[in-house]
Amino acid sequence: xxxxxxxxxxxxxxxxxLLSWLDADRERAGFLYEQIRRRLVTILAARGCTLAEELADxxxxxxxxxxxxxxxxxRGDKALYFLGVMNxxxxxxxxxxxxxxxxxxDEDVEAREEIHFCLDNCLSQLAPYSRQLxxxxxxxxxxxxxxxxxxIAREMGIKASxxxxxxxxxxxxxxxxxxxxxxxxxxxxxxxxxAT
Amino acid sequence: xxxxxxxxxxxxxxxxxxxGELTGGDQSHFEEQLFTDDDLAMRVRLAELELCDEYASMxxxxxxxxxxxxxxxxxxxxxxxxxxxxxxxxxxxxxxxEHSLIQRIRNLININQAVWKYAFAALILxxxxxxxxxxxxxxxxxxxxxxxxxxxxxAATATPRITHHSTNAPAPAHDEQSPxxxxxxxxxxxxxxxxxxxxxxxxxxxxANRDFVRFEIVLDQPAAEFYDVKVTTLSGESVFSxxxxxxxxxxxxxxxxxxxxxxxxYQVSLTRSDDEKQSAGIxxxxxx
Numbered sequence: 001x002x003x004x005x006x007x008x009x010x011x012x013x014x015x016x017x018l019l020s021w022l023d024a025d026r027e028r029a030g031f032l033y034e035q036i037r038r039r040l041v042t043i044l045a046a047r048g049c050t051l052a053e054e055l056a057d058x059x060x061x062x063x064x065x066x067x068x069x070x071x072x073x074x075r076g077d078k079a080l081y082f083l084g085v086m087n088x089x090x091x092x093x094x095x096x097x098x099x100x101x102x103x104x105x106d107e108d109v110e111a112r113e114e115i116h117f118c119l120d121n122c123l124s125q126l127a128p129y130s131r132q133l134x135x136x137x138x139x140x141x142x143x144x145x146x147x148x149x150x151x152i153a154r155e156m157g158i159k160a161s162x163x164x165x166x167x168x169x170x171x172x173x174x175x176x177x178x179x180x181x182x183x184x185x186x187x188x189x190x191x192x193x194x195a196t
Numbered sequence: 197x198x199x200x201x202x203x204x205x206x207x208x209x210x211x212x213x214x215x216g217e218l219t220g221g222d223q224s225h226f227e228e229q230l231f232t233d234d235d236l237a238m239r240v241r242l243a244e245l246e247l248c249d250e251y252a253s254m255x256x257x258x259x260x261x262x263x264x265x266x267x268x269x270x271x272x273x274x275x276x277x278x279x280x281x282x283x284x285x286x287x288x289x290x291x292x293x294e295h296s297l298i299q300r301i302r303n304l305i306n307i308n309q310a311v312w313k314y315a316f317a318a319l320i321l322x323x324x325x326x327x328x329x330x331x332x333x334x335x336x337x338x339x340x341x342x343x344x345x346x347x348x349x350x351a352a353t354a355t356p357r358i359t360h361h362s363t364n365a366p367a368p369a370h371d372e373q374s375p376x377x378x379x380x381x382x383x384x385x386x387x388x389x390x391x392x393x394x395x396x397x398x399x400x401x402x403x404a405n406r407d408f409v410r411f412e413i414v415l416d417q418p419a420a421e422f423y424d425v426k427v428t429t430l431s432g433e434s435v436f437s438x439x440x441x442x443x444x445x446x447x448x449x450x451x452x453x454x455x456x457x458x459x460x461x462y463q464v465s466l467t468r469s470d471d472e473k474q475s476a477g478i479x480x481x482x483x484x
Binding site: 035036038039041042043045046047048049050052053077079080082083111112115116119134135136138139140141142145164165168169171172174175178179182 | 213214216223227231234267276277279283286288289
């Protein structure tokens with residue numbers, strides 16, 4: 001078993017301690033955990049890291065193991081502590097020999113069908129107004145799409161930038177819903193792919 | 197992770213960050229802000245999704261497409277986001293394109309459009325004009341179209357058969373009445389007078405129930421065009437006279453009021469109306 005793999009085998013006790021450190025409210029702590037993980041992944045990806053999710057999990061594991069030592073002494077934004085640990089993890093990653101990147105060549109028809117199924121499912125959960133907006137926002141192509149969005153904004157009496165934000169927020173909800181649908185979990189706080 | 201009151205980061209910077217195009221100092225600064233600014237984190241998330249949407253609908257430049265594949269599409273979450281963007285595009289772009297195609301066809305044949313109204317009106321007018329032209333110019337062709345009346349085929353008469361009805365039954369009363377004959381509409385009988393016919397063998401006229409009597413005076417020698425006619429009794433009493441009657445071929449036609457001639461024998465003296473006043477013949481008739 002590799003050291004990294006060993007590190008990722010975070011015990012339930014360590015994980016509970018991490019959540020307690022983030023916030024006394026368990027639900028709020030779960031939300032913060034999600035936020036931190038997403039931001040770690042985003043930054044690592046922006047740095048061109050091909051193992052962004054893996055390194056983000058490794059970062060969280062390390063922080064969780066250190067919580068016992070720091071929870072009394074650490075002062076400041078807890079999220080930034082994760083950023084510091086992530087930098088170390090990323091430096092270690094950069095020193096590793098580059099691993100061959102797997103490229104998915106053939107299209108997974110089954111996965112696509114699953115996404116379409118989940119999309120339908122999640123669209124049906126949207127409010128009629130949101131669904132209608134998404135339907136129109138993603139309609140048409142190229143210039144026609146741009147023109148249509150101008151028309152929608154005019155009809156709604158808002159600026160194009162406001163329309164974009166509204167549509168993208170609905171899109172974000174849809175993305176979250178689809179991710180959960182694909183995972184088969186409805187409202188788990190913890191992300192999939194992590195050993196507990 | 198709270199609100200940050202530093203100078204807001206532009207959408208363009210967020211896009212460059214996501215595509216890994218920020219330089220060292222800017223990158224570190226951005227990362228720190230991302231961890232402390234919830235609003236920025238949300239904007240970055242939305243920009244991620246928007247980038248996937250744009251890539252899926254091929255609204256990014258060739259250069260950005262390559263960067264997107266090599267430096268953006270590195271996480272499972274982003275790959276999934278791209279798949280959702282593609283699915284959304286497939287679903288709604290197709291639907292709308294089909295819809296718009298149907299709509300376009302529907303609009304094209306929309307009878308309420310003025311252009312169609314004019315077209316139909318012109319078509320009807322053209323049809324009427326063509327029909328008129330066809331009828332006036334070529335009657336023979338139209339005759340083929342008009343169904344000819346076929347005379348009814350003679351129906352075969354049933355052969356009389358002996359029936360088993362009672363033979364001594366009385367014949368039904370024949371109620372049908374013969375239509376009244378039309379009144380003879382004053383067909384004036386003509387009286388033909390020939391010359392040199394003695395009084396005993398002259399025509400006899402019954403002038404009852406008539407308005408007038410028509411005489412046809414046959415000329416012996418129709419030499420003149422006009423003749424004078426004088427009607428007298430045999431005793432020489434003048435009844436009436438008419439001058440310059442035009443000859444009709446070889447006779448003169450003369451209508452005389454029936455009440456002007458009573459029962460008796462009469463003489464008609466004929467003379468030519470020209471200068472010679474030559475006698476053209478004596479005629480007789482009787483009225484009873």
